[in-house]
Amino acid sequence: MSESDRYMLEREKKRDALRAAGVDPYGGRLPDVEAAVDVRARADGRDISAGEKLADFTARIAGRITLLRDIGKLAFLTVQDRTGTFQFGLSKSELGDAQWAVFKQLDLGDIIGGDGILGRTKTGELTLWLKTLIVLAKALRPPPEKWHGLTDVELRYRHRYVDLFSNRDDVYEVFRRRSAIIHAIREYLVDLGYLEVDTPVLQPIYGGAAARPFVTHHNTLDMDLYLRISPELYLKRLLVGGMERVFEISRNFRNEGISPRHNPEFSMIELYEAYADYHVMMERTEGMVAAAIAAIGGPAELVVQGGGQDDAKDRGPLVRSGEAELRDPPALTGRASAATFLRPFGEHTLNFAPPWRRAKYADLLREYAGLDIKDKAGVLDRAKEQGIYQKLTKAIGDGHVHVKPDHAAEGSLIDHDVLVNELFDVLVQPHLIQPTFVYDYPASICPLTRRHPGDPSIALRFEAFAAGMELGNAYTELNDPRVQEENFRRQVAGEGDETMAVMDEDFVMAMEYGMPPAGGLGVGIDRLVMLLTNSRSIRDVILFPLQRKGG
């Protein structure tokens, strides 16, 4: 017999003892349960001295037993509900022998309800002194260690339900905030007149991003389908249809590598606004984030675990190391003040107060790399210095790098703008800690993007960065059907990345009916939640991140 079997057997014996005593170990509906936090609020209105019990203050609370202190004929249980914890006080003489016998069959992890009267113990702890004990669910497996909780990263992801109840103060809180953030964004856009829609996840033709798709199959139609990599092409059709302001919170699927910032399925919000441009989308980005921050409250005291093993070892019971100086700084208490927009992230404090910094791509390249974007020789030299040129020339032939000598510097095999882009990633992006809109990208690295009317070498695009991480991407959208069609043709011809979208004739047809000029924006929800909950891994903001079979 394994040890876990022994644990189960002990608990099954207690379950059977409950049944033998006529108590259902798996109770049903329990009306009028009050949240722990609400009982506390109600108690605030009363003056209760230590050791006092208020016969007229009754309450019913339910939750999971997280602590159990049996002191003979008296016991204290700590139960946890969705709002916090509450102490139950049980006295053998008050409860009576029958109920006391029920208590004796309880273990850590069981879910119970209690009716009782409120009081304070000698030490002042707010306590519900039970008159009636209600068994709601006998747990057959023991919870993890009560002090450390579940820290094994693999077990946390594979058994997230255990992670959630045993690491309530950080893990559960992350997902509570995630919910609040999404709700706030939705409300913000709806208030602006946006319509929320659902477009196909199963797509016969995939597009809207450069990524490898997952393939699936419909049996009856005998048709291969792709899980969407982006909702973009459907949302633009809706612009044609007259949905002038439209958004979707979209689960996207990309058959790519996995990293602390990439999960095969991830959430993104995409929005399109007719008659707007990418500058308007900057304001929308700021607005959504501001709404999200307002929804989750003031400056975060929350510091969550990273995936790293070193982090796990440092982990304290409630909050992680390194955040002490960020907890309730006196200067940040004003709800409406700009300080509310300060969020801790790793060793940084990010300031999301609008307006965020707006900087042109070329200007940032000059500022952080000291490079003139038009100086082909200088860029080439720096690329060689950084080993980028060598890496790219080595990669020629595997399909990822294309030789375009006409755009290259003298003697270079690699396109100038490709080198610029690589240098930007290495030399500039890590410096973009504070929220920053990088705009006016070189057109050649985003060939499908609408050009600046006065300068065809500039694309009307921005990317939003924070903590060195890409957070969002926006465009002044192309609405010329012939240009769009030509873009598709160039992709199909393999001129761009070979994984990019195939020709979507219906999409072109839609545009031929007239699509209003529009601004379009995509924001990674998971990454935004990471930033606003100080989570270092995307897996810490996704409830059930993909794991290999087994383990």
Added chain:
RNA sequence: GAGGGCGUAGCUCAGUCGGCAGAGCACCUGCCUUUUAAGCAGGUGGUCCUGGGUUCGAGUCCCAGCGCCCUCACCA
């Protein structure tokens, strides 16, 4: 896909030079009517990730595999 780290009781973790498998929590038995990770006394509990190998002897050394984490690659 490449490199590095980790895998020991249900959980959190020690384990020295290769020499009887350890602690805390949890669990079981007993005591306890004001505890706060309650306490005290006694006790149970092991596929040391899996499979090979070296050795008189392997948790420890070697090889292969599996899983997780990290870095890189991939990735609007």
